[in-house]
Amino acid sequence: MVSVIISGIIMGMLYALAGLGLVVVYRTSKVLNFAMGGIGALVAYAASDGLQLGLPYWVVLPVGILFGALLGGLVQTAVARPLRKRPHLTISLGTLGVLLIFEGVAGLRYGYAPQSISPAFSSGGGFTMGSVSVSTNQLFIAAVGVAATILLLVIIRKTRLGLSMRAVSSGPHTAELLGVNIGRVRLSSWMLGGAYGGLAAVLVTPLTFLSPHSFTTFLLTAFGAVVLGGFTSIAGVVVGALFFGVASNLLLSYLDPSLISTYTFIGVALVLFLRPNGIFGKRERDISEPHLPNNRFASSRFRLARLPVAVASEPLPPARPITGRTRMMLWLVAAGLFGLVPFFATGQTVFLLATVFATFIGVLGLNVLAGFSGQVSLGHSAFLAIGAYTTAIATSHGMPLLPALLLAGIVGGIAGFLLGLPATRLSGIYLTVLTLIFAFALPELILFLAPLTGGASGLPVPLPDFLNDDIMLYWLVFIIAIVIGIGVFLLGRSRLGRSWRAVRDSPDGARSLGLNPAVVKLTAFSLGSGLAALSGALSGMLVGFVGPDSFGVLVSIYALLAVVLGGVGSIPGSLLGAFFITLVPTVTGQLGIPQDLVFGVALLLVLYFAPRGLAELFAAVPGAVRRGTAVLRRRSTVPNPPTVPAMPSASTPVTGPAGERNVRHNAPPVDGALLELRDVSAGYSLEPVLREIDVSIAPGEILALLGANGAGKSTLLRVVSGVLPAITGSVAWRGQTLEDTTASTYRRARMGIAHVPEGRGIFPDLSVRENLMMGTFGSRVTSHSSADHAEFDRVFLHFPILRDRLGQQAGTLSGGQQQMLAIGRALVSRPALLMLDEPSLGLSPLISQQVFGILRDIADTGVSILLVEQNARASLALADRACVLSRGRIVLSGTAAELASDELLRSTYLEVN
Numbered sequence: 001m002v003s004v005i006i007s008g009i010i011m012g013m014l015y016a017l018a019g020l021g022l023v024v025v026y027r028t029s030k031v032l033n034f035a036m037g038g039i040g041a042l043v044a045y046a047a048s049d050g051l052q053l054g055l056p057y058w059v060v061l062p063v064g065i066l067f068g069a070l071l072g073g074l075v076q077t078a079v080a081r082p083l084r085k086r087p088h089l090t091i092s093l094g095t096l097g098v099l100l101i102f103e104g105v106a107g108l109r110y111g112y113a114p115q116s117i118s119p120a121f122s123s124g125g126g127f128t129m130g131s132v133s134v135s136t137n138q139l140f141i142a143a144v145g146v147a148a149t150i151l152l153l154v155i156i157r158k159t160r161l162g163l164s165m166r167a168v169s170s171g172p173h174t175a176e177l178l179g180v181n182i183g184r185v186r187l188s189s190w191m192l193g194g195a196y197g198g199l200a201a202v203l204v205t206p207l208t209f210l211s212p213h214s215f216t217t218f219l220l221t222a223f224g225a226v227v228l229g230g231f232t233s234i235a236g237v238v239v240g241a242l243f244f245g246v247a248s249n250l251l252l253s254y255l256d257p258s259l260i261s262t263y264t265f266i267g268v269a270l271v272l273f274l275r276p277n278g279i280f281g282k283r284e285r286d287i288s289e290p291h292l293p294n295n296r297f298a299s300s301r302f303r304l305a306r307l308p309v310a311v312a313s314e315p316l317p318p319a320r321p322i323t324g325r326t327r328m329m330l331w332l333v334a335a336g337l338f339g340l341v342p343f344f345a346t347g348q349t350v351f352l353l354a355t356v357f358a359t360f361i362g363v364l365g366l367n368v369l370a371g372f373s374g375q376v377s378l379g380h381s382a383f384l385a386i387g388a389y390t391t392a393i394a395t396s397h398g399m400p401l402l403p404a405l406l407l408a409g410i411v412g413g414i415a416g417f418l419l420g421l422p423a424t425r426l427s428g429i430y431l432t433v434l435t436l437i438f439a440f441a442l443p444e445l446i447l448f449l450a451p452l453t454g455g456a457s458g459l460p461v462p463l464p465d466f467l468n469d470d471i472m473l474y475w476l477v478f479i480i481a482i483v484i485g486i487g488v489f490l491l492g493r494s495r496l497g498r499s500w501r502a503v504r505d506s507p508d509g510a511r512s513l514g515l516n517p518a519v520v521k522l523t524a525f526s527l528g529s530g531l532a533a534l535s536g537a538l539s540g541m542l543v544g545f546v547g548p549d550s551f552g553v554l555v556s557i558y559a560l561l562a563v564v565l566g567g568v569g570s571i572p573g574s575l576l577g578a579f580f581i582t583l584v585p586t587v588t589g590q591l592g593i594p595q596d597l598v599f600g601v602a603l604l605l606v607l608y609f610a611p612r613g614l615a616e617l618f619a620a621v622p623g624a625v626r627r628g629t630a631v632l633r634r635r636s637t638v639p640n641p642p643t644v645p646a647m648p649s650a651s652t653p654v655t656g657p658a659g660e661r662n663v664r665h666n667a668p669p670v671d672g673a674l675l676e677l678r679d680v681s682a683g684y685s686l687e688p689v690l691r692e693i694d695v696s697i698a699p700g701e702i703l704a705l706l707g708a709n710g711a712g713k714s715t716l717l718r719v720v721s722g723v724l725p726a727i728t729g730s731v732a733w734r735g736q737t738l739e740d741t742t743a744s745t746y747r748r749a750r751m752g753i754a755h756v757p758e759g760r761g762i763f764p765d766l767s768v769r770e771n772l773m774m775g776t777f778g779s780r781v782t783s784h785s786s787a788d789h790a791e792f793d794r795v796f797l798h799f800p801i802l803r804d805r806l807g808q809q810a811g812t813l814s815g816g817q818q819q820m821l822a823i824g825r826a827l828v829s830r831p832a833l834l835m836l837d838e839p840s841l842g843l844s845p846l847i848s849q850q851v852f853g854i855l856r857d858i859a860d861t862g863v864s865i866l867l868v869e870q871n872a873r874a875s876l877a878l879a880d881r882a883c884v885l886s887r888g889r890i891v892l893s894g895t896a897a898e899l900a901s902d903e904l905l906r907s908t909y910l911e912v913n
Contacts, residue, residue, distance in 0.1 A: 003133065004253045005246050010138050012245020013145035014204045016238045018219055019226035020152055021196030023237055025072075027169040028189040029080060030088040032429050035095040037216030038102025039071045039194050040201030044210050045110055047202045048117045057120045064202040065195045071102075072194020076187050083607060089376060090607060093564050096557065097603035099216065104597025106212040114214070119206035141203055148199060149238055155192070156234060160777075165189055167763050167774055171287030174761040177721060179749035179778030179829060212596075213554075220440070220553060223433045224264050228271055229280050231429055236280025259448055261440040268437055272430055273422040285764040285811060289757075338478060342471040351542065352582065354474040357481040358538035360578035363562045364488055364571065365531025370560070371569025372492060373524035374504030379419065379435030380532055381555035382442035385548070387412045387533025388540035392459040393452065401464055405480075405537050412533020413526045420525035424518040439553045446548045458547030461540045477538050484531065485571055491527075492571075500524050532559075561599055565606050567613025576614045673732070674699045674864050675720065675753075675833055680729035682719045688727060689715045691888040697833070702855070702865040704875040704896065707885035713868040714758060716885070717835045720866070721755040722748045749778040754831035758838045758868075760822040764811025768802055771810045771821055775828025795824035798854045816847035823851070827858065834858065835866040840874070852878050876900045 018036070025033040043064045050060040079094040121136040156162035164185045167175040172182050201215050208214060222241070229240020244264075251263050277283055342350050362384060369375045387408035394404035419438060426434060446453045453459060467473050491497050499520045502510040507517040540546040562581045567573025580602065588595040610617040676696040683689040690712045697703045705713045718724040720731060722738070722745040731738045733751060749755070763771055772792060779791075796803045799820040805813065810821060819839055826834055836855070840848035852874055859865050869875040876882055876896045884892040884899070892899065 004249045006134055006138065008246035008249030009242055010141050010245070011207075011249065012225065012242035013142060014200055014207075014218075015222040015225040015245055016241035017145055017148060017196055017200035017203070018222045019229075019237045019241055020149065020234065021072075021193040021200065022219075022223075022226060023193075023231060023234060024152070024165075024189050024196065025193040026231060026429070028165050028186050029091065030169075031080060031095065032092045032432065033075070033095050033190075033193060034092065035071075035075045035079075035098035035102065036193065036197040037213075037219045038099040038106075039068055039075070039197050040215030040219065041106045041212050042071060042102055043068045043198040044117070044201045044205040044215060045106055047205070048115065048210060051118055057118075061120070061199075061202055064198045066198075068198020068201070069191040069195040072197070073187055073191040075194070076190035079604065080186065080190065081183065086607075086611065090611065093560070094604060094607050096561070097600040097607070100557075100561075100596040100600030100603070102600075103212040103216065104594035104600060107594040108597065110212070112211060112213075115210040117206050117210055120203075137206075144199070144203065148196065149234075152192075152196070153234060161185070161188055163766075163770060163773060164777065166766060166770075170285065170763045170765060171289055171761060173289045173723065173745075174287050174757065174763070175774070175777075176745045177723070177749060177755045177757065177761070178774050178825070179746050180774075181746045217553075220436060221261075221264075224268050224437050227268060227278055227430060227433045230278030230282070232277065232282065233280045236278060239280060240278065256448070259444050261437065261444050262448075265434075265437045265441040269422050269434060272426055272434060276425050276430060278430075287761055287763065288759055289761075335482060339475070342474055347470050350470050350474050352586065354470075354477045354542055355539065356575075356578050356582045357477045358535055358542060359562075359582050360481050360535075360575050361484050361538065362532045362535030363559055363566070363578045363581075364484065364574040365528040365535065366559050367528075367563050367566075367569060367571075367574050368488065368500075368524055368531065369528040370563050371567075372497065372500040372504065373521055375521060375525065376432050376560070377435040377525075377528070378432055378553070378556045378560065379438040380559040381551045381553060382435075382439045383412050383416065383529045383532035384536030384539070384555065385442050385446065385546075385551035386415050387536035388461075388546040388551070389446065389453055389459065390533065391537035391540055392461045392546045395462050396459060401467065401541065405534065405541070408537035409530045409534040412536075413530030415533070416529020417522065417526045419529070420522045424521045424525070436553065436556075439556050443548045443551060446551075453548075456548065458545055461544050461546060463541065463544065467541075473542060477542065480534075480538065484534075485575075488531075489571055496520075496523065558599065561603055565602060565614060567615035570613055570615040573613045573615035580614075672698060674701075674734060675866075676732040677716075677720070678730050678732070680716075680719060680731065681727045682715060682724055683727065684715075684724070689888050690719065693729070693888075693890060695883060695890070697864050697866060699832070699864055700859060700862045701881065702859050702867060702879045704867045704869060704872075704879035704882040705885060706869075706872050706875060706882055706899075711885040712888040713885055714837055715888075717755060717757075717837055717866065717868060720748075720833075720835060721745055721753055723755075746777075749829065752778075752830070752832035753835070754778065754826035754829055754833065755835045756822045756826050756837065756839065758841065760818050762810045762813070762818045762821055764809065766810055767806065768808055768810055768813070768821060769806040771825050772802070772806075772828055775825040778829030778831070791828045791830065795827050798827070798857060799824050815842050816844070816851075819843060819847075819851060820854075823854070823858075827863075831863060833864045833866060835868075837868045838870060839867070840869060840871055848874065873900075 018040075021036055022033055025031060025036075046067055047060050047064045050063065051057070055063075075095060075098050079098055080091050083091045083094050119137045120140050154162075156165065164175065164180045165188075167178075167180060168182050168185050175185075176182050197219075204218055205214070208218065225241040225244035226237050227240070228244055229238070230236035247267070248260055248264070251257070251260055255263070271279060338353070341353055345353070362380065365383075366377065366380050369377050390408040390411045391401075391404045394407055395401055399407070419435070422434065447455050450456075463473075467476065492500075499510070499515055500523075502513065502515060503517045503520045510517055510520065536546075536551070539550075558581045562577030563574065564577075565573075565580050566575065566577030581599070584598050584602075585595045588598050606613065673696040677693050680693040680695075681688045681691050693712075693716065695703070695716070705716065707713055715724060719726050733748075733753070738748065763774065766774070772795065775791070801817060802821060802824055805817065810818065813821065823834075823836070823839070839851055839855075843851065848871070855865060855867070856878060867875055867879060876899060879896040881894065882896050882899045883890050892902065894902075
């Protein structure tokens with residue numbers, strides 16, 4: 001048994017190395033990096049080439065690690081960075097495309113026949129103690145694994161890179177406000193993850209075999225090991241992987257070794273049902289950050305600037321969406337054409353189209369999960385197998401085919417219901433991994449239950465006499481596909497469909513409507529699984545045979561690919577995706593191109609250029625053609641641009657709502673101003689929030705921004721810190737204009753602009769000391785040790801309580817202490833301008849009074865303060881000057897004393913404070 005345990009520890013260490021590469025990327029980007037499988041394959045082939053050329057192992061190993069790091073950086077640069085403003089799931093799907101491309105490249109270069117490579121040390125050596133023998137290669141793997149784990153822990157816990165990685169994991173936008181270059185941090189983490197993936201590939205391949213898919217198979221198994229420990233904990237990943245390796249070896253030795261994936265599935269399901277974040281994992285505590293949609297003003301101005309004035313000023317014709325009646329007519333025409341296919345197509349074409357419609361039903365089932373209810377499953381192949389074998393077994397025992405098909409759908413729905421019971425407690429990566437392991441387990445059960453399933457030999461699917469004609473088979477599948485498509489369409493518009501979308505978009509909001517998200521998800525899981533089972537049954541009927549080799553994990557990946565390519569949540573998109581994944585293997589087989597390569601390239605192209613899928617892209621073509629034609633027509637009919645009326649000058653008074661006074665005037669640049677905004681407009685969509693703002697602040701001055709909620713106060717701070725670009729106007733810092741393209745958020749923080757956002761932005765899982773250290777990213781201080789930080793001492797002069805809390809997790813502090821920490825962290829960066837957004841929000845009057853008193857002391861040291869605060873009376877008592885915003889405009893400004901005595905301000909703001 002000792003030898004079995006030792007061997008399990010070695011395999012567990014390899015699982016841990018692969019898992020650490022995944023965790024590093026996930027912690028900083030919230031992305032499950034599927035590309036790691038392809039990175040490992042390319043590194044392993046490169047290592048094999050190096051060894052065959054006679055290079056020593058001590059050269060091949062570091063070169064493989066470096067190659068893995070470069071590939072990881074390539075994936076981040078080519079996929080994660082361009083898609084960074086998309087949902088995390090979209091980026092994960094992008095890495096899935098890279099996985100397929102890398103595996104396709106490897107297959108094109110090396111073929112798909114399994115190969116072997118030599119281990120670091122030949123067999124023998126090591127030591128023997130009694131009946132226990134440990135080889136030199138095992139000792140080497142253990143030593144490298146321990147060293148690599150310790151190195152990663154040191155990087156994460158003891159370096160500035162590790163500190164910034166943990167901060168970015170908790171709140172990327174907040175970290176950037178503190179001066180962290182999150183792009184560089186993420187690139188470093190992806191390269192680090194690739195390095196660990198490359199290391200694992202070089203070590204594990206000699207123990208298994210080498211093929212384009214071999215490391216992906218190992219990596220998918222490692223998912224279970226990683227999740228057991230907890231995907232958010234480095235130590236938990238290592239412990240969980242070691243436990244998984246030992247347990248797997250013991251099961252292989254003392255139980256039926258053919259059911260190892262089944263045992264794994266049962267164990268992982270039990271653990272996740274009891275502890276949804278793994279044994280050692282914990283719920284991620286992220287900073288609540290505002291979701292800022294992409295600003296479209298700049299691109300709109302760029303496009304309009306290239307049109308004649310008359311064209312730019314006149315609205316283009318709307319896209320005129322296709323009406324319901326027109327859509328129905330198009331569907332009827334398409335159905336009629338497909339119904340006539342058997343009369344003029346060859347038998348091979350008829351069979352291929354029948355396969356497309358059978359596949360469509362399965363893709364549609366997965367779309368119900370992913371598109372309608374927001375759940376991502378990689379267990380699709382298992383439900384296809386359940387349906388196919390249910391039909392084969394039922395028909396072989398005398399049940400008519402049509403009832404057998406219905407039974408397949410019902411059995412698949414029941415299986416989905418049972419899997420959904422623990423799955424509905426999970427989300428994100430944990431749900432994905434659980435369904436993935438289920439997809440691994442089911443083929444094992446098929447082989448284990450050979451007396452019932454036929455084992456490796458499979459089972460025939462007998463057909464009744466009336467279906468022995470290919471045309472009748474085609475029409476049967478075609479009619480079922482039409483009925484299923486119409487049914488899902490109607491369900492999507494029903495109360496149940498609205499419930500799916502409500503839970504997908506906002507589980508908390510769905511609860512407020514009286515919905516139970518777990519029950520709603522369970523209905524989607526059951527329906528999607530039932531449709532997948534029916535799809536498998538129809539595919540088996542078409543082929544006339546079912547076997548375990550037809551339902552590998554790659555089938556699940558291709559089904560998910562079809563959903564994304566066609567369009568998530570789109571019924572026509574499901575049909576387009578089914579066409580693609582069915583026809584591409586046929587075409588690529590004739591051309592000798594790996595289908596993985598084509599699939600991967602197609603997926604990335606869709607994510608880049610048609611993020612809503614091919615269905616949305618095709619639907620937009622008629623409108624785009626009409627709009628383009630209108631532009632060309634107007635260009636040809638506008639000989640000379642007409643005169644454009646002059647805009648009102650900056651000195652022209654702007655009339656505001658009744659009772660408001662806009663004091664905007666055409667003043668020259670303010671001499672000696674630290675910060676100056678001139679004619680700034682900004683917003684989040686096509687309607688600006690700020691309109692023609694002129695503001696300046698002098699060194700050491702406190703300027704208060706007053707106004708009701710929604711007036712634009714927080715937006716103004718975001719424009720200054722670079723979080724939101726200015727649409728018009730300019731932002732000048734120390735007399736130099738800050739361009740949005742050259743002065744990004746982290747650069748502005750390093751210039752001396754400190755922004756404490758509403759909600760404080762404290763990193764809850766970092767200690768008080770580490771939170772204060774985050775302030776050093778915005779200054780020239782580079783030491784990671786806080787022992788001799790003079791800035792810390794200055795912070796402690798203002799907030800002495802923080803000195804006693806240095807080792808405490810920041811998330812456990814009181815609200816007042818967190819506000820002190822947020823201000824203190826900003827002061828560590830040595831700012832010239834401190835911007836505070838609602839510093840008294842949620843604080844008691846006594847604590848608020850203390851905070852305002854400290855702000856005056858800070859201003860006395862020469863730091864300028866730009867204050868957004870609902871407590872207008874306290875703000876005016878503290879500030880030197882103040883501005884009042886209303887509907888995005890400055891309607892009143894002056895000294896704090898003048899505004900405190902203003903009757904309009906008194907009646908609208910001061911009386912309620």
